[in-house]
Amino acid sequence: MAEEKIILGIDPGTTIMGFGLIKVCGKSMEFMQLNELHLRKYEGHYLKLKLIFDRTIELIDTYHPDEIAIEAPFFGKNVQSMLKLGRAQGVAMAAGLSRQVPITEYSPKKIKMAITGNGNASKEQVAKMLQQQLGLKELPKNLDSTDGLAAAVCHFYNSGKPEVGKNYSGWDAYVKQNQDRIG
Numbered sequence: 001m002a003e004e005k006i007i008l009g010i011d012p013g014t015t016i017m018g019f020g021l022i023k024v025c026g027k028s029m030e031f032m033q034l035n036e037l038h039l040r041k042y043e044g045h046y047l048k049l050k051l052i053f054d055r056t057i058e059l060i061d062t063y064h065p066d067e068i069a070i071e072a073p074f075f076g077k078n079v080q081s082m083l084k085l086g087r088a089q090g091v092a093m094a095a096g097l098s099r100q101v102p103i104t105e106y107s108p109k110k111i112k113m114a115i116t117g118n119g120n121a122s123k124e125q126v127a128k129m130l131q132q133q134l135g136l137k138e139l140p141k142n143l144d145s146t147d148g149l150a151a152a153v154c155h156f157y158n159s160g161k162p163e164v165g166k167n168y169s170g171w172d173a174y175v176k177q178n179q180d181r182i183g
Helices: 045-063 079-098 108-116 123-134 144-158 171-177
Strands: 004-011 016-025 028-038 067-071 103-106 166-168
Touching (some): 016 045, 028 045, 045 079, 067 079
16 A cells, blocks of 8 residues: 655745645655635734744644645745845754654745746746646635645655755754755
């Protein structure tokens, strides 16, 4: 019998955090859920970070994912928004690590490449390919949730391949791989 596992994909953000879940059985995947956490209406960056952490814990405790795939922040010109995005990613990762769920980071280009074959694909192209691959009846209005789902599907396609992304199986692994960040 083929091994089953659940992958949670997260597209972190301080305005909208998108997420999606797939169930993997052997060499096939099945859509479970996609949704988003809307944070625009909340005041204060720290409250938003707490809500991201809490929602990620809730998803882990509800669906019991075996692995988490998370989109890494891309390098932009606005340092402040990059910092906020990095913090959002960090608290989502901390939630996973606190529950001992292994995490793999993927660059936006790598995710797009895995889904569409084009690292420069648009959000709409990624969403349409996911719709075809997973048989989704309709796409959500906002595409942050499909970005989260894309991270999970990218992880499925890259499972078992060496040097997939940065893997963290717990705090010890994170610290070992990030010596340059520790003062």
